[in-house]
Amino acid sequence: MIFEREITVNPFFEPVSESGIPAFDRIEFEHYREAFEKGFAEHDSEIKAIVDNPEPPTFLNTLEALERSGHQLKRVATVFFNLTSSDTTDELQSLELEIVPAYTAHHSRITSNAALFSRIRAVVEGEETLQAEQLQLLNETDKSFVRAGAKLSDNERHRVNDIGEELAGLVTVFGQNVLKDTNEYELVLENGEDLLGLPDFVLNAAMAEAEAKEKPGKYVFTISRSSITPFLQYAEKRELREEIYNAYTQCGANSTDNHAIIQKIVRLRAERARLLGFDTHGDYMLDDRMAKTPAAVTDLLDRVWKPCQKKVEEEAEDLQNMIQAEGGNFELEPWDWWYYTEKVRKARFDLDEELLKPYFKLENVCDGAFEVARRLYGISFRRRDDLPVYHPDVVAYEAIEADGSLIGYFLFDFYMRQSKRGGAWMSTFRDQSNLGDSIKPVIINCCNFPKSDPCLLGMEEVRTLFHEFGHGLHGLLSDVRYESLSGTNVKQDFVELPSQIMEHWAVEPEVLKSYARHIDSDKPIPDDLIEKIKATETFNQGFATTEYLAACYLDLAWHGADGESAEDVKDFEASAMEKIEKIRIVDPRYKSSYFQHIFTGDHYSAGYYVYMWAEVLDADGYEAFKENGLFDEATARSFRENILEKGGTVDPMTLYKTFRGREPAVEPLLNNRGLSS
Ligand SMILES: [Zn+2]
CATH class of the missing domain: 3.40.390.10 (Collagenase (Catalytic Domain))
Structure with a gap:
């Protein structure tokens, strides 16, 4: 008798498909752990082969060999980390808690491999003639080792690694807490006055949400931005706006406690920065960005903050006037902002989002x-x-x-x-x-x-x-x-330009x-609507800029000199906002407990400003298209060749100057936001 056993092959171990798209149709949960284990082991032996190479270190046998290593690990990690963001399950989430520290530890082992680092240093100090892209890879790799603690004593380096691992766990829990609070909160409404003011498209989405949450016939609103924003814009009932707004600003501190996690994260980051020779985590992060120092960032923020404070005060006055005109006898509060802004928008521009959709x-x-x-x-x-x-x-x-x-x-x-x-x-x-x-x-x-x-x-x-x-x-x-230098693998404050x-x-x-065509008639959007869209571009920019910049300042505060000694998250937030004299009724775009950009990973920490830094570049860069023609061939080719194709192979300011012929100016940004004096 012949027993046949079905052998299921782990798709991560098969040859990569021609398209390079992972075998999503065959990847099962069971495959991840095995693929990670194999990935770690293979990468370890590849690194060992580089270190044990009896030949003297060269760019080819060290840097390029390093670049070729870790293929199996990257293959599973990209799928895993993409799916834990975009299509996670309870199983994946619990595996994530296990994989993230192991993954971080694996990379720490590489950057703290003294023999490997000494080979890299030998190439840095050697006489080899390298092409520009090779030199960039060499310098960036060397820098990443130094930034991970390669030059530290064993004890110090171990501490840096331990901190890295602990942080990886903390930031994962932080993100999961935000997701949990976001999924848990529901504002369930039935017909009647609670729904007053809400247009059909908002009601339809809320009905679909209710359906998905097995509450057929009701309307469910959540604190995800695409649900809460239209609710705040249109819901007439002020108590309900207040309720959902408060739930939103409590996210991460509702059924979960991200406050304690924030304090741990901030202290660990500060300790690591000091070990690595920097005063603060902000200094450490900025050292590897286009802006270089927190002072350069603050300088940009300050240049925009003053005009935007002036503008937001005028906007608040308009809203208060609208309240009074409607016979409302109350002071404007944060949860009123969207609702009255929508009314002023309609009154002033006669533009209804619903007409546009x-x-x-x-x-x-x-x-x-x-x-x-x-x-x-x-x-x-x-x-x-x-x-x-x-x-x-x-x-x-x-x-x-x-x-x-x-x-x-x-x-x-x-x-x-x-x-x-x-x-x-x-x-x-x-x-x-x-x-x-x-x-x-x-x-x-x-x-x-x-x-x-x-x-x-x-x-x-x-x-x-x-x-x-x-x-x-x-x-x-x-x-x-x-x-490693490809595509969006560029400095963090440059990546938002494209x-x-x-x-x-x-x-x-x-x-x-050409593309905005009416769903029923297929007619292109009429000129008067386009004019209204253009006219509204600077509308409410005082608010948008204020909430964004306030979050930038908050981020820098957490990662500056005072962050680690904060006794209480809410008090710290309040004092950071007092320092910049922020208008009371506009909250930062994210409060600390759900500020995922800066607390679900190191990447955007002391880096929420990057959007505005890049906006200086994109506003100034787009001027080139306005000057030469929106689809001017030569300008487009230059943008493609000098920016899009180059990834991180060249210093970003050099790339920008090659495209634009000069350094960027801040005025186009102020103009676009209606903030120029
Ligand atoms: Zn982006």
């Missing part, structure tokens, strides 16, 4: 973004339903060069769901590189649009789609040799006319 069907907006890319760079996107995706809502495209050659693959994951964290982001399943084979990138854009058919977007969501698509292009059009500049095209009249 039929022009922004998701598929049309998507085509609009693709069309902008085609007109700028000659590239096109073709839908590929035959490729595997990790969730039925994800749509796969291939990106094609004007001459028909393949650029790479682009996955679009549009809709909100419980298994996805909030916000919108771009990520990669595979980075572009030309080391040996020409490796095509696999890029993903995630958004959180409420799912409905048709899915009609608001202006902010339209901008979000173009923004993430801009990151996508940065990943797709990358043309470098080394993966994304934010795309937002400008989204609202150009010429572009709007």
